[in-house]
Amino acid sequence: MLKIGDLVFLYHSERAKYLITVQEKGSFSTHKGNIPFSELREKDFGDMIKTHMGFPFHILKPTLADLSMKVHRTTTIVYPKDAGLMMLKSFVFPGARVIETGTGSGALTTILATYVQPNGKVYSYEARSEFSDNAKANIKKLGLSDFVEFFVRDVEKQGFDQKDVDAVFIDLPEPWIAVKHAYDALKGGHSLVSLSPNTEQIRKTKAVMELEGFVRIQVLEILERELLVRITGTRPAERMISHTAYLIFAQKGKKPTAE
Numbered sequence: 001m002l003k004i005g006d007l008v009f010l011y012h013s014e015r016a017k018y019l020i021t022v023q024e025k026g027s028f029s030t031h032k033g034n035i036p037f038s039e040l041r042e043k044d045f046g047d048m049i050k051t052h053m054g055f056p057f058h059i060l061k062p063t064l065a066d067l068s069m070k071v072h073r074t075t076t077i078v079y080p081k082d083a084g085l086m087m088l089k090s091f092v093f094p095g096a097r098v099i100e101t102g103t104g105s106g107a108l109t110t111i112l113a114t115y116v117q118p119n120g121k122v123y124s125y126e127a128r129s130e131f132s133d134n135a136k137a138n139i140k141k142l143g144l145s146d147f148v149e150f151f152v153r154d155v156e157k158q159g160f161d162q163k164d165v166d167a168v169f170i171d172l173p174e175p176w177i178a179v180k181h182a183y184d185a186l187k188g189g190h191s192l193v194s195l196s197p198n199t200e201q202i203r204k205t206k207a208v209m210e211l212e213g214f215v216r217i218q219v220l221e222i223l224e225r226e227l228l229v230r231i232t233g234t235r236p237a238e239r240m241i242s243h244t245a246y247l248i249f250a251q252k253g254k255k256p257t258a259e
Contacts, residue, residue, distance in 0.1 A: 002041050009062040012055055019062055019070040064114055068107040071138040074131055077107035078171065078195060079244045081224040087115060089249045090191035091166040094120060099162060099185055101125040101155050101178050102171035106135030113144040122148045123162050125155050160185045170194040175201060176208040183212045186252045194248040202246045213255035220247045
């Protein structure tokens with residue numbers, strides 16, 4: 001049975017879906033009606049519950065994509081379509097030590113913290129305290145605080161405290177300012193991932209990566225399009241998640257020496 005504090009994804013339709021925390025008292029209200037928490041606690045994942053207006057909701061276990069998309073936002077976030085490839089093309093695993101700079105709302109932090117547990121750590125750097133505080137609250141709500149250490153810092157001026165980390169993730173307006181610090185923090189041969197919304201950012205960032213000694217540099221963009229599968233025919237949806245960011249992947253090589 002569900003218990004107080006459980007995270008639950010209530011699903012009626014794509015226009016009526018909610019990530020909620022089970023409470024001791026009260027009810028959850030939607031435009032489809034109310035669901036008392038006392039009734040919800042008598043259910044389990046996979047069950048169905050009806051609102052007082054008779055609308056059915058499936059009680060689902062939230063996916064990692066659900067958790068990252070539903071964080072309280074004070075900034076733009078890293079979308080699941082981008083985050084998935086970022087994980088696959090970097091060294092993030094149980095026990096890994098990773099740095100991210102540009103915490104934002106903590107969507108990527110959520111994903112990283114989930115992957116590095118039970119004995120890894122995410123070191124998350126953010127220049128603005130209000131963003132860091134919001135991300136910290138999001139991470140606490142998801143029960144991931146033990147796996148994240150937050151820093152409020154201007155990375156360009158102060159760099160990172162950690163050395164020999166497995167991966168570094170950069171999400172900054174001027175990502176090139178953190179490339180040297182990322183090189184110094186990484187283990188040899190390990191991964192740097194930078195995320196930027198425009199082409200001028202990636203051009204300059206790639207150039208700095210090459211100067212600092214990063215190799216195997218690759219720039220990608222991920223586009224996501226859903227298909228509508230119906231008895232009458234299958235076709236692409238009218239809307240799609242197109243451009244969200246350009247992704248730069250690189251690995252730490254030998255720093256060039258002057259000849």
